[in-house]
Amino acid sequence: MKFDTICLVETPEGIDLHAELVGLVPRSLAYGIDLLVRIGILTVFGIAVALTGGKLGGLWLVAYFLLEWGYPVAFEVYRNGQTIGKKAFNIKVVNDDLTPIQFGPSLVRNLLRTADIFPFFYVFGAISICLTSRFQRLGDLAAGTVVIYAEEPAYDxxxxxxxxxxxxxxxxxxxxxxxxxxxxxxxxxxxxxxxxxxxxxxxxxxxxxxxxxxxxxxxxxxxxxxxx
Incomplete structure (x- = not known):
């Protein structure tokens, strides 16, 4: 199977938009950075909880929930489709028509990380990225999103x-x-x-x-x- 790394979309106005799709390796590395960010923040919270004798254990659980589910959604919706990891690799999430991602699709693609992660270490997600023409994991397919390079096109x-x-x-x-x-x-x-x-x-x-x-x-x- 031959893959084209260019996503081409024709708008209703007859204008062609194009972007370069991102493969498995850059996406994995970006996710690794985001994972380290979340682990770092949770570690700081964990130390704070330990210093209080465990009295703030509930706060740590709230922080875990917000970071696990809220972190990617908030960054994708309010930071031009880019988490900290995606920003480091100059990639971003957009709708599959190349319009900016909104709350609904971002929530769907991130909730379905629970499917991508099976049976372990995101095996299903990695297989999906490798086998789909637009390098989409299961969450992307359900949400109608793609990951592209964020370079601004040059113009005269x-x-x-x-x-x-x-x-x-x-x-x-x-x-x-x-x-x-x-x-x-x-x-x-x-x-x-x-x-x-x-x-x-x-x-x-x-x-x-x-x-x-x-x-x-x-x-x-x-x-x-x-x-x-």
Whole structure:
């Protein structure tokens, strides 16, 4: 079986998104770092409990529960899909359509680590990663998530030299921001008619009528890239 390490997704706006998938070894090493972090914190709590003569044993159990289940979910949802271990290897968890992971999928993929760990040392999870085309463990398959490298794609800023940055009139989700930015940087690969069609679709997420949707979407994209 031949595996492609590139995850390619076409958005409803007709824009291709791609990312490099992460295999077993980097994921295992990242998990090892996260495990050491949790062990270190629990050790500190354990010492504190011992110094109190065991009176705070219940607190240690609470800390264990929060670290075992809350640590990965909190970091994935609020830290761009990256736990401390994943950050060290510059990898992150996203939905399988490459949009940012949300609480529900993160909770599912982490709860199902109990299935991945069987029969011992994550054997089921490792086998699943090796045999699936997107390197997904059982939790990823159930949650609809993948692990990708987090490098930001390089882009040619000169492609937007002819447009003025436009501040959007409303907050945009990360998926919407991605659509604006990708169109702004890749419109040169599209015909004029296709540019107009896609720009109108993207622009319509903002309740503001603009005469030239192509320039407007490019302007918002330039603003999102940091030109203010």
């Amino acid at each position: 800023s000169s492609a937007l030299d002819d447009v003025t940055p436009v501040t959007p009139v409303m907050a945009l989700s990360e998926a919407q921001q991605t659509a604006f930015i990708n169109f702004s940087l890749n419109r040169g690969n599209l015909s004029q008619a296709r540019q107009q069609e896609i720009a109108e679709i993207i622009r319509d997420v903002i309740p503001q009528r603009i005469d030239d949707p192509v320039d407007y979407v490019r302007g918002v994209g330039k603003w999102l890239l940091g030109a203010k």
